[in-house]
Amino acid sequence: MIRRFTLSLFFSCLILIVVGCSPNQAVDEKQATGSGTLEQETILGLVTSDNWEEAKLKLLKPEFKNIEDYNEILAYVDARNDYENEKVSGKISYEPIVMKLNSIDLDTYDGKLKEEITAFKGELNDEKNEYYESFYAKKREEGEQKQKELDKIYKRVSEEDKLKESLKNKDYNEIASLLVRKMDYDVESKMLYYFAMSEVSRKEGDSDMMMYYLQSIPIAYEGEFSDLFLKTKLKIQSKDKWIEAERDMVRHRAEVEKMFSRVPPAIGMTASEVRESSWGGPDKINKTTYEFGVHEQWVYSNYRYVYLEEGIVITIQE
Template structure:
């Protein structure tokens, strides 16, 4: 029993020397600027020691940061630093270097917006080390905006060079081709001629055999597309005015033939040749008040909130 107790004392002493020796080796590596010591920290369980020269969990964290950087996981690295701040003095400078290189990596990848957001989320301590990064981000943002503006101007100039072709398509009533060519356009010129082509297409849609309500709907859609056009050039303005004139002429023709047109108010209809209806059917919903005016012989007018929206009629 006496020998066994002595053996136990010797074993504890050896283990104590082993941990101390391992920590001395780790301290020597750290003092020499080598912070990749996780394999020794884990092998000798140095994080379990009560009293140590360094917080070894910090070195494990730092190696994790290095791994993220080597894998080009810049966003994850920055987020990790935000969540688990490095406090060991010897690790602050290399951690700042990792952050600096990560932000540079984001900027090189063209992710200036993400870089700016991540920088703004950093605590003030890291921002004090990385104030020059903010200047770099702003510079890249400015260059990006200038490049985007140049690209927009080039596209606008290219689109303006096609205005003559667009006008010719309108004159040739080749609306579908013009709609297709400008459908994905991002310039104001392309968007304007997309709307103009749709307006003409709706107005000149073959309406033979269609009821008056549908025809009025086509006119309304034509006016809607015309209303979407902004800052038109002089050539476009002429085409817009021409179509507006034709729409008004058609409305006047319809009013002359039917006596009423879609869009009239209740008062205007009552003042027209239709006059008072024989019967009014009213239905109130969550969307408003809908009325059916019955005149007999298959003649009906439909109002929504006091505005004529539909006409059903036989030869009148």
């Protein structure tokens, strides 16, 4: 009797254990199978609704880093977030955005966003190419217009005759305008140009520029107009003082040449290295701070830009 009761109790407990454990085991298996699914659906939902900033912030959280195709989705969301923010500002930095998209290998990636990423990448490249075509077309147009103006200014029936007439009349403004294009390849024209500009500066009351141009004519120079140059210079100060001034100018020009001989900015440089480059410091810095880091756009003259992420150069636009 006792033995029968014991066996009955044993089987009852065994049934309870099996029945009691099965639901928990099923839950554990379900959780293991669905790991990351909820997070991925959340991200895809934000992408579908074009909520790029929130999607990016979530992707930086630890619990979202185990979703399928994490690196590709993060790169795409990051690029779209930058594009949408910069589109609002009216100035889009295409190169950094394209670099982020290019980090996605569309030949191997076959995730749910492949078609969307491919389409956006194509649209962005078309937009970038259109922007640069418009930009360079505008620069060409400006250059052509400037050249027309220069041609109109410097068009002469006989420049030699004009020069002789201007020298006779001591029209130094005219002399300078006639020689400015020849001074880079003709020494006599350069010396006469400097002298003409010194006379123009003197008449305008700018003694500093007058001295600068006269110092640019070596005291030992011997040319067609050297007597005129020397006579004018010695009325101002002695020969020894002119020699000393020339030496100071040579030293100054050497320092300037050394400065401009520095290397231009390069990808991988630090911010301090860019400042020490031939471009020097920027005219303006546009800084954007995100949760994941700092993006900077350094603006230089002549439409030159340097882009930095966390103080490191990633793109250079000239």
